[in-house]
Structure formats: structure tokens, C-alpha cells
Amino acid sequence: MKFKRILALILCCMLFSGCWDRIEIDKKIFISTIGIDAGKDIGKEKEQLKNIKPYDPFQERIENKKLSITYGFPDISEMGPGKSGTAKDQFMVVDASSMEDADVKAAGKSSRSIFLGHTKLIVISSSILEAPDTFKEIVDYLNRNPSLNKMMNVVVAEGKAEDFIKYTPNTEKNIETFISGLMEASKKNATILPLTLNEMLVLLDENGSALIPKISMEKDKGKNEVVLSGVAVIKNYALKGFLTPVEVSDVELLRGKLKGGKKVIYLNNHPLDYSIDGVEREIKLYGDKNKLQFNINISLEGQIKGYYIDDDINSKEKLGEIEKDLGMAITQECDIIAKMLQREFGVDPIGLREYLEKHNPSLWKQVKGNWEEVYKNASIVTNVDVKARRIGISK
Structure with a gap:
């Protein structure tokens, strides 16, 4: 009888131990959007690193800024009881040698913990797709990172991804809500081809090819307007060209x-x-x-x-x-x-x-x-x- 009581006590300690790594919600930054642009050093790797050996010390000191990553996250002060369900985004931009390096540098810029599990949108600049080896590194990170939301939407930006991340639509407070709404309307609009991160990774894993929705910035009455239409054609992890909205429906x-x-x-x-x-x-x-x-x-x-x-x-x-x-x-x-x-x-x-x-x-x-x-x-x-x-x- 005494043994059963001790066993029950041990089980209670194991099952109701609580969360060891718990972080208060107001101590987190919930990343909602990630924009990936080419950095100033992209394409210079062979020249910069040609004399570096894998066993050399202090390789983290090498400044190789081939990526420029923009993180968008909601201003939580705009959220709460009696307030809107969505909030305007705030932004953080870091230059990095890799996606993981960008996450570390972003964490070093903030007093809060970076959380990627709620990310809704990833915007990849077309300039990244002109560097297939770098895009392969990004895809490897997206595959390996277990904390990323694999159901987030993916789009290719015709231009700089940072500009699209910081764009505020007329009908929404942030770009990720706007793009998500357009994706959901694809049942009525055949020119939009929605794609999730998981779907993109599966397609690229098969043969390095995929059709990724494209966003562009167009002038309308003197103002810039983000348009989601057409797709970017990816072959062997490189950009081959674009299809127009009419071609997408076909x-x-x-x-x-x-x-x-x-x-x-x-x-x-x-x-x-x-x-x-x-x-x-x-x-x-x-x-x-x-x-x-x-x-x-x-x-x-x-x-x-x-x-x-x-x-x-x-x-x-x-x-x-x-x-x-x-x-x-x-x-x-x-x-x-x-x-x-x-x-x-x-x-x-x-x-x-x-x-x-x-x-x-x-x-x-x-x-x-x-x-x-x-x-x-x-x-x-x-x-x-x-x-x-x-x-x-x-x-």
C-alpha cells in the first residue's frame, strides 16, 4: 500500500511538473512575416572565402552579409480586450550570412524572445532566385527548422522583399493578412495560385522545380499598390521566368x-x-x-x-x-x-x-x-x- 502511494506521488511529479522553458507572452516577439533579400555580399563568396579552411579558428568573425532578412511582427500594444483582432506590424532588419545567423542576430537586437511558430507569410525576393546555391541554403534551413509554421504562405517578390513587408494595404493593417485573404479568394480567382511552405518544400525536393505565386508593386493613381498575380517558374532552384495571370489559369x-x-x-x-x-x-x-x-x-x-x-x-x-x-x-x-x-x-x-x-x-x-x-x-x-x-x- 505504501509502495502504491509513493508510485502515485512520483507519477504526479512527472505528469504535473509544468513547463520548464515557459516564457511570458509579453516577453516574446511573434514573427508574422519574413522577407528574404539579397545582401551586399551575395555572389562574392568564392572570392571572400577562397583562402578559408574548414578547420580555421574564429570563422564567425568573417563578415559575409549575403542575406538581408526583414522580420515583421505585430505591435501587441494594439491587441487586447476591446481592440481590433489585428495590429500594425513593427519591423526588424538584419544582415546575415545565413538564415540561422539572421535569427541569432535578430534575437540579439531585441530584449524579447523570437518566436517563429506563428509566421503566416514568407516573401522571397526574385534576386535570391538568381543565386541558386544561396536559395538551396535557405530551403535547407526551412526544411530543418522545426519551429517554423510549415503552413505559412510563400510568395516571390518582383523587387525588394523588405518594401513589400513594410507595405500597408488599404483594407488591412499588415501585408500578411492581405495576402492570406487573396489566397483564400483563389477559389473565385483562377489567376491566383496559392502555395504553402510545406507544398513548396515538397515540390523542390522532387526535382528542384516549383511554381510560386508572385507579388509586384504597381502604380495606381500615383500610389503604389501590391498586386498578387502570376507565378515565378523555378527550375533547379533558379528563376526561369514568370507566367502571367491568364497563363496561370491555363x-x-x-x-x-x-x-x-x-x-x-x-x-x-x-x-x-x-x-x-x-x-x-x-x-x-x-x-x-x-x-x-x-x-x-x-x-x-x-x-x-x-x-x-x-x-x-x-x-x-x-x-x-x-x-x-x-x-x-x-x-x-x-x-x-x-x-x-x-x-x-x-x-x-x-x-x-x-x-x-x-x-x-x-x-x-x-x-x-x-x-x-x-x-x-x-x-x-x-x-x-x-x-x-x-x-x-x-x-
């Missing part, structure tokens, strides 16, 4: 993942808007290891949202002509985008490799050692069938 069509959006054709000099409600995609494979042919058949369902009141499109014949014109126009768009991805960028966001590996493993074994060349020379044929199920309220 990529989503080819992937069979389009959740909404619209297409426009001009009929008798008037725009006809076709709103897409549903997408079905089917891939068929022909040929052998010497020449592959992928047929991508896409079925669209949607409705006509707007045209021209003086022209009657209610007849079956007229509607059939419109469906045919839409199908031909979208098919040609998809053909152009598929060839661009294949020959200009050399990336496969459509999933043709995955289809081949899953549905014809014996053929995949024959070509996997030379997949990039096989993919580049493959024939990709698209066909889009359009159905206008509804044409709105008629006379």
Missing part, C-alpha cells in the same frame, strides 16, 4: 485543378464572359520510350455571364457555335502554355511524369534515367470541350 486547367474563374471571347466585337463552374481532366498516353504522346482532354461546364442585349444567343444553334468557339480558343491557349512549360521552362506542373510513373511503371523504368530529355521531346495534345449549361435570365 496551367490550372491543364492540371485539372481550376476552382473557378472565367474566359472571354469577342463575338461580333462584344466581349462574351464564360464563367467556369466545373473541370474534368483525362490524360491518355501513347507511344514508346523513343517518342511519348500525352493527350489531355478537358471538359468544362459553366455559364454565360454577360454578352450583348441586342444579339439573341438563346437558340440551340447559336449556343453550340459559342461553345465551339470557346473550346477552340481555350484549346489553342492550352497548347501554347503546354509547349512553353515543356520547351522554354522545362518544368512539368501538369503532372505528366506522375501519370506515367503511376499508370505505366514499366515504360517509366525505361525513360526515368533520361526523363528531362524525353519530356522535352514528347508530344502534348490538348482538347477542350465546353458546355454552357446556363445562360442567365432570358427574355
Whole structure:
């Protein structure tokens, strides 16, 4: 009986010991946004470090500022009972040799503990993607750091990431809330391709390629405005180019993942808007290891949202002509985008490799050692069938 009491006491001590590393909430900085820019020493590593040996002492004294990291965090004085649920961001900028070095230097600049578990957005400058080896170092850090929120959004900035981090939108108090809202609206806007950190890491781990949403700064009535549209195309951890918003929607069509959006054709000099409600995609494979042919058949369902009141499109014949014109126009768009991805960028966001590996493993074994060349020379044929199920309220 005495033994049971002692055992119960020991278990209580083990289970209700409390948190050994507890830090009061007002002693933490909750990083909400991270911006990664190229520092002044990027690209100079070989020259600066050519005489440094791995066993040399005091290597931390070497000033190699190849990264400029901007940390955004909410002003907690604006949060609390009776106040808004969001707060304006404050900022901290550090020059560093690596992401971990930046975290350490940021901690040295603040009297509070740096916490990365609530980060919502990471902004990568396009200049970083012009230095693939440095980007690989960043990806390795993002992979290894267990405290990072892997569900945060990732975007590429066309310009300096720091400028975007410090931008205050008209409708929100900080950039991360603004971008998150736009990402959530992607179901209605096919030009936005949302991407989380975890998704980016998986894509890069497969073959070093990914499509990352792009943000840019545009002038609107004399004021700078952040726009999220298009994607940056990454191949072998380097920036290959950008796709426009219209091209992004066609990529989503080819992937069979389009959740909404619209297409426009001009009929008798008037725009006809076709709103897409549903997408079905089917891939068929022909040929052998010497020449592959992928047929991508896409079925669209949607409705006509707007045209021209003086022209009657209610007849079956007229509607059939419109469906045919839409199908031909979208098919040609998809053909152009598929060839661009294949020959200009050399990336496969459509999933043709995955289809081949899953549905014809014996053929995949024959070509996997030379997949990039096989993919580049493959024939990709698209066909889009359009159905206008509804044409709105008629006379």
C-alpha cells in the first residue's frame, strides 16, 4: 500500500511538473512575416572565402552579409480586450550570412524572445532566385527548422522583399493578412495560385522545380499598390521566368485543378464572359520510350455571364457555335502554355511524369534515367470541350 502511494506521488511529479522553458507572452516577439533579400555580399563568396579552411579558428568573425532578412511582427500594444483582432506590424532588419545567423542576430537586437511558430507569410525576393546555391541554403534551413509554421504562405517578390513587408494595404493593417485573404479568394480567382511552405518544400525536393505565386508593386493613381498575380517558374532552384495571370489559369486547367474563374471571347466585337463552374481532366498516353504522346482532354461546364442585349444567343444553334468557339480558343491557349512549360521552362506542373510513373511503371523504368530529355521531346495534345449549361435570365 505504501509502495502504491509513493508510485502515485512520483507519477504526479512527472505528469504535473509544468513547463520548464515557459516564457511570458509579453516577453516574446511573434514573427508574422519574413522577407528574404539579397545582401551586399551575395555572389562574392568564392572570392571572400577562397583562402578559408574548414578547420580555421574564429570563422564567425568573417563578415559575409549575403542575406538581408526583414522580420515583421505585430505591435501587441494594439491587441487586447476591446481592440481590433489585428495590429500594425513593427519591423526588424538584419544582415546575415545565413538564415540561422539572421535569427541569432535578430534575437540579439531585441530584449524579447523570437518566436517563429506563428509566421503566416514568407516573401522571397526574385534576386535570391538568381543565386541558386544561396536559395538551396535557405530551403535547407526551412526544411530543418522545426519551429517554423510549415503552413505559412510563400510568395516571390518582383523587387525588394523588405518594401513589400513594410507595405500597408488599404483594407488591412499588415501585408500578411492581405495576402492570406487573396489566397483564400483563389477559389473565385483562377489567376491566383496559392502555395504553402510545406507544398513548396515538397515540390523542390522532387526535382528542384516549383511554381510560386508572385507579388509586384504597381502604380495606381500615383500610389503604389501590391498586386498578387502570376507565378515565378523555378527550375533547379533558379528563376526561369514568370507566367502571367491568364497563363496561370491555363496551367490550372491543364492540371485539372481550376476552382473557378472565367474566359472571354469577342463575338461580333462584344466581349462574351464564360464563367467556369466545373473541370474534368483525362490524360491518355501513347507511344514508346523513343517518342511519348500525352493527350489531355478537358471538359468544362459553366455559364454565360454577360454578352450583348441586342444579339439573341438563346437558340440551340447559336449556343453550340459559342461553345465551339470557346473550346477552340481555350484549346489553342492550352497548347501554347503546354509547349512553353515543356520547351522554354522545362518544368512539368501538369503532372505528366506522375501519370506515367503511376499508370505505366514499366515504360517509366525505361525513360526515368533520361526523363528531362524525353519530356522535352514528347508530344502534348490538348482538347477542350465546353458546355454552357446556363445562360442567365432570358427574355
